Amino acid sequence: MMLRSINPSNYKVVGSVKVSTPKEISDKVRQARLYQKYWSEMGAAMRVHMVRKAMAEFEKRKDEVIKLESMEMGKPITAAASDFNDAMAFANWYLDNAEKCLAAETTFEDEKEIHRVYREPLGVAAVIIPWNYPFLMFVWTVIPNLLAGNCVVLKHSEECPLIGKLIEEVMHKYVHVSAFSEVYGGGEVGMLLVRNDIGLISFTGSTATGKKLYETAGRKFIRAVMEMGGSAPGIVFEDANIDEAVKSICTYRLTNAGQYCDGLKRLMVHQDRFEEVVSKLSNAFATLWVGPADLESTELGPLVAKRQLDLLAAQVADAKRLEARVITGGKSLESELGGAFFQPTLLTGVTPAMRVWREEVFGPVLPVVRFRTEDEAISIANDTVYGLGGYVYTADMNRAERVARALKTGMVSINGTNYTTPFNPFGGWKNSGMGREHGKYGFHELTQTKVVARNK
Ligand code: NAD
Secondary structure, three states: OEEEEEEOOOOEEEEEEEOOOHHHHHHHHHHHHHHHHHHHHOOHHHHHHHHHHHHHHHHHOHHHHHHHHHHHHOOOHHHHHHHHHHHHHHHHHHHHHHHHHHOOEEEEEOOOEEEEEEEEEOOOEEEEOOOOOHHHHHHHHHHHHHHHOOOEEEEOOOOOHHHHHHHHHHHHHHOOOOOEEEEOOOHHHHHHHHHOOOOEEEEEOOHHHHHHHHHHHHHHOOEEEEEOOOOEEEEEOOOOOHHHHHHHHHHHHHHHHHOOOOOEEEEEEEHHHHHHHHHHHHHHHHOOOEOOOOOOOOOEOOOOOHHHHHHHHHHHHHHHHOOOEEEEOOOEOHHHHOOOOEOOEEEEOOOOOOHHHHOOOOOOEEEEEEEOOHHHHHHHHHOOOEEOOOEEEOOOHHHHHHHHHHOOOOOOEEOOOOOOOOOOOEOOEEOOEEOOEOHHHHHHHOEEEEEEEEEO
16 A cells, blocks of 8 residues: 655645555564664764764755655745754754763762762554654654664655655665664554554644543553653733734744744733734734745745645634634635645634634644733643643743743743753643653653662
């Protein structure tokens, strides 16, 4: 059976890849298990050396990665270039810091005894990732696992199998085929993969899928790092610098056509600045250039696929039916532009009953509500099953800290400061996941902790 890759800018087929059979999947896991001891005993320095060479080749083939990302998932070409640079910055940080993060720590020492804590690999990681940042997601998950000493069997998203093939081709020049391999297909292939004898599930994707995989991990009693969906609140207080806040909100809502986990998906504005914020956002949304991903002038590309467009259109239709006000946008551009395009959309008059408020909205649509007091803003912000990111805009740093601490989320940005760095832990509370990526926190998540206490 073949998996077809479709360009969402024009719905043309750009290539196809063979779906992995159950035997191929279990063979890859078995090979990885056989190689696991060698990979783990080789030591972090050698693993860093090999992976660094692979990353150098990706750097040389950057244009291929960028073009494929743009073709397979509709990321505007300029955004794909900037995502590639981000991914390399993360990879370089992991490579430069893995040995330090994984080094043994002395917890106690006197003239008689020494106690040390070692970090040891968990075993074969089944890594399952989404399509929204095809190369960055590979870097965020596979590279730290490999450096931590876990062999990896990767299942990339069915929306970007050609990037998966390119990743496999490059990796296999520098990393043994048993240390890193890939399987291809949709959810059913992911399910088959985790049924095998693995040591860890490293998952990034929707909350619905994450919950199923967590059940599997629970039955097997293995570690699961779960990076799932989000519906991050943004709160604009009356003392905020509105022009700066509006710029930042546009970035955090519209980047990647709104298709990223910790995007700002629900906006709360103090009643005294509500009309001003809505009017400035409306101008910014209405003047964005929507077009095919391969044009340099495109500011907002299509969604990843028709099914994602249909879902977004249904969420917006539900809001309209329940009498939300469409300030700008509100429509699919599929018939005009011939791909999975949706207008940047601003909605007011939104209530908690509406799907755009309750569900994760993976597209360029922003619902805005007003609030009167700080407590009210916090309570609206926390009224969600998600808890990934949060965004606060205020000139008062005491209030900023207080509100940030009150938000039930894994990360909070104040006045647009970017928290997504290789040294900060990234991950969610509540239905947004468990476990953390990046920094020493991320490496620790992928390893066992062992204490060795001895006399001298
Ligand atoms: P998805 O859950 O549909 O798919 C993610 C991956 O899981 C894909 O590779 C898919 O084939 C696989 N999969 C699907 N069903 C499976 C099953 N039953 N068993 C095993 N594997 C299965 O998600 P998506 O639509 O690809 O990605 C979008 C979602 O990812 C959004 O919810 C977004 O918020 C989330 N996301 C989270 C983070 C984070 O770090 N928290 C980052 C990026 C994306």
